[in-house]
Amino acid sequence: MREANTVADGLAKAGVMIPTTGFSEVAELVGITMIGFEGNIETKILSPKTTYVAYLVFKFAECRYEFRGHGWMETEMGEFYNEKEEDGVVNCCVWEIDNWFSKHSLIVEGIEFRPKQSS
Template sequence: MKSDITSILPEECISYILSLTSPTDVCRSKLVSPVFRSAANSDTIWGKFLPSDCYEIISNSPSSLSKRLTASMSKTQLYFHLCNRGVLIDNGTMSFGLDKATGKKCYMMGARRLSIAEVNTPTNWRWKCLPQSRFSEVAELKQVWSLDVKGVIETKILSPKTTYVAYLVYKFATSRSGFDKKPVDLHVKLEESDAGRTFRVFLDPSSNIPQFSRERGDGWMEVKLGEFFNEHGDDGKAVCRLREVDNSTPKKGLIIEGIDIRPKDSR
């Protein structure tokens, strides 16, 4: 007489076996049987998929949220909260989340965390609140002739052995100009390396120019700045940059939410 695995092994053993796979495999296993579905919801599994320093990172979020996440959520609930919503950390200048398919770390540097040339000159930029942004403020370009935006992130806070892609997250105000006439240079590199590919794209292309940006599910656009391989997560830095230095073309109307850094092929 044939028996399936659920009649031989207790649910705790099935949970342990599933914890040795991947988040994607665990989610697929829920379709096998009710026993697998129950085992797949175990904290034994999702606790193993949380980064070892997850609670330390969350402790940098606002105190009330940090307490709720660590005290009232199961590890399963916390995992999916970080995948679907993430949390703000470092005084609200950065967000932290997880890639749902792999459990690897994702970060987004808000505009306040970026180095933006002339951002504190009122005639050039202004800070504003937008309800669709996860951050309290975004940077809106009033007018500049030369554009330079840079974000730097320490590789030690990222997941090792992972290829990361950096994206500029942005949109345009109703009145905008300059970004359909001149391309911008997009570049990502590890600080200790001279390597890194530069992309030249139009952020607001006309109909006869290829569109390199894409819409996100949160009401913003994103365009790829570049990618890098984080091998060991040593004390290095990844530098992400956007530049357009043609002083003959004024630019206005760009709204920057931040720079999103997540594992390659995570969406």
């Protein structure tokens, strides 16, 4: 079971269909000031003795001068080591706590859990 939640104090257009995504639905966040993302994954569907990294995958609905890319971007939320195939849940979250500036046109695809690549 995988699940992701978006918490925002503004409006969210949930269920915006974008055909190039790996998720069936994405959320476009409109006119928000504070935001947080939380994701959970059951450890029994992950490979044992493997380090995983959680990524928040997003893009902007319109061009942003601060960001060069126009497609999907990702930011690392954190990593964890999955020791055994047991029934358990890993929770990861990221919360904005001190920026009250309005944000808009943010499309959130979701949180991806991927094995960490060796350097």
